[in-house]
Amino acid sequence: EVVLTQSPATLSLSPGDGATLSCRASQSVSRYLAWYQQKPGQAPRLLIYDASYRATGIPARFSGSGSGTDFTLTISSLEPEDFAVYYCQQRSNWPPITFGQGTRLEIK
Amino acid sequence: EVQLVESGGSLIQPGGSLRLSCAASGFTVSSNYMSWVRQAPGKGLEWVSVIYSGGSTYYADSVKGRFTISRDNSKNTLYLQMSSLRAEDTAVYYCARWDGYNTGFDYWGQGTLVTVSS
Numbered sequence: 191e192v193v194l195t196q197s198p199a200t201l202s203l204s205p206g207d208g209a210t211l212s213c214r215a216s217q218s219v220s221r222y223l224a225w226y227q228q229k230p231g232q233a234p235r236l237l238i239y240d241a242s243y244r245a246t247g248i249p250a251r252f253s254g255s256g257s258g259t260d261f262t263l264t265i266s267s268l269e270p271e272d273f274a275v276y277y278c279q280q281r282s283n284w285p286p287i288t289f290g291q292g293t294r295l296e297i298k
Numbered sequence: 299e300v301q302l303v304e305s306g307g308s309l310i311q312p313g314g315s316l317r318l319s320c321a322a323s324g325f326t327v328s329s330n331y332m333s334w335v336r337q338a339p340g341k342g343l344e345w346v347s348v349i350y351s352g353g354s355t356y357y358a359d360s361v362k363g364r365f366t367i368s369r370d371n372s373k374n375t376l377y378l379q380m381s382s383l384r385a386e387d388t389a390v391y392y393c394a395r396w397d398g399y400n401t402g403f404d405y406w407g408q409g410t411l412v413t414v415s416s
Contacts, residue, residue: 221401222401223401224401224402224403226343226402226403228343232408233392233406233407233408233409234335234343234392234403234406235406236402236403236404238402239400239401239402239404240400240401240402241401243400245402245404246404277342277343279343279401279402279403280401281396281401284356285345285348285356285357285358286345286356286358286359287333287345287348288345289342289343289344289345290342291342292342292343
């Protein structure tokens with residue numbers, strides 16, 4: 191099973207700041223990695239698929255990069271609505287599909 | 299417009315059974331890979347099961363032998379039959395669509411809460 195480790199667990203930033211979230215896989219997942227945003231009481235929303243492609247309707251301030259075992263989600267300038275929990279997910283060596291444990295992005 | 303609507307969640311005693319439903323609109327369930335993903339209270343996301351467009355099914359080890367994923371093409375609906383329920387199965391259960399090509403679940407339902415407790 192591929193274990194995805196996200197860091198940091200919590201990131202405290204202010205609106206307008208840039209954010210960098212990390213996801214590390216226990217073995218190579220090529221580029222088969224996605225990122226999601228989840229707000230309280232809501233379902234996850236797909237942000238990035240296949241490591242670097244923005245999903246439909248996702249603002250350009252969200253970008254993804256990486257391949258193999260190291261991936262990054264970057265938010266260029268935080269808007270108030272971006273404060274949420276972010277998860278990465280792989281489907282390279284599956285089943286099982288696995289998720290990271292999440293990074294909470296909170297307002298400083 | 300693509301929409302997924304789950305139902306069937308409730309309070310159930312340990313050892314009991316429950317069937318969740320996920321009614322889809324705006325696309326054809328049988329043409330996609332459909333999954334169930336759950337989230338225990340205050341915890342992260344856990345993949346539970348998938349059914350391929352061809353009908354093959356796969357399960358997380360934590361539910362294998364207890365849960366069964368299926369679909370009714372005539373109703374365009376996905377199901378999760380859960381049996382021998384345990385306290386650790388308590389979670390919000392989401393159905394989600396995967397097109398089978400790109401990595402990622404592009405559409406999710408709003409979730410249905412299953413609480414296993416005596």
